Amino acid sequence: MSAGRIVVVTGTSTGVGKTVATAALAAQAAREPGSVVVVKPVQTGAADGDSDAREVQRLTGVDVQEWTVLDEPLAPDTAARRQGVEIPSVASYVSRIAALEHDTVIVEGAGGLLVRLDADGGTLLDLAALLNAVAEVEVVVVAAAGLGTLNHTELTVGALRARGLEPAGLIVGSWPAQPGLAEECNREDLPRLTRVRVIATIPEGSSALSQADFERAAPTWFA
Template identity: 65%
Template sequence: MILVVTGTGTGVGKTIATAALAARASGSVVVVKPVQTGVLPGEVGDIDDVRRLAGCEVVELVRLPDPLAPDTAARLAGVPLPSVAEHAARILSLADDHDTVIVEGAGGLLVRLDSDDGTLLDLASALGASVVIVVAAGLGTLNHTELTVQALRARGIEPSGLVIGSWPSDPDLASRCNREDLPRVTGVPVIAVLPAGVGTVEQSEFVAAVPGWFTAG
């Protein structure tokens, strides 16, 4: 199985959600980050956080220093990016040796992953992957989530589910209403709600808590 994890934007909890999905998966699991931006060589990136929390195999294909969209960061660094087709080939080769491949995107669904306007949406389509959308809890998330869902459906991809990536310990009225309204306005189920701050716990505590964050089924 290949699963693509995207977000409605930056900072919605996509990396922690990816780690939770990896910890929940059965069999051999590898998490792939096609492009990591804003991290220097030797620094801790998203993929390192996934490995620390889920304890699974991880692969990062490209790392760029500036905290920008991948195509912009690559242009400034003078680094050629692999095409979406090349990313897809690498990921499909990993799928030959693993039961589950989880691909964590960068930013949102339409962020460009290469220099030819190829996006995460293009990659998901090329892979024939299932897609999970990580969303914010607060005000504005309904619009952002609906736009992402519509973009996927326009390409014939039905999202597998929504994950609220960081649920506050004291949710405000907007967050409480959004939790109820997200599946109603999108037609996509909320499959997990991750408490804020869980990315700081030890691996054993994280893995043990994961089943409680997901709905049954």
């Protein structure tokens, strides 16, 4: 038996709300029949207590798996080199993901699409492309709301399309309580310029919600 629906979540950069967006996707998936698991192939910053997988579990209660854990909050290949440890190849992550016996598997990347996940230069883009060769993969791009997001999002979408991966949707990862002109314009321009629809807009501060409140609110964020 192998994984059913596979969703790969990437950010246009670090700090754009990718983990909360992953949790929102997991909460949405958990509303439907079937099992859900969120996988974090590589987690850095463990010495500071960082764990995106545990945060997703706290917000949603779904099953999570965290595979390679590194101490420093750096790109995975850099963190592993400084720590003096060997890390698995992207191809090995692909095999493990494809073998998971869940109806929905949501894979959260580390940082942006081209951050190196292994010592051989493998990236989340490589992981998604390899997975797509053996299963149908949905790639969701999490973007910031403010200035710079149009450029970052177009670059990310362009890199995906260059590898034959059409993004399934955009998520604005942290929408301010009082959006300014840039944020309002970006919300209109993101789908127009990328030709990818915005499937969810997540209010800033959503990570502070309890599990019950998060699960109630998450469906309202999706288009």
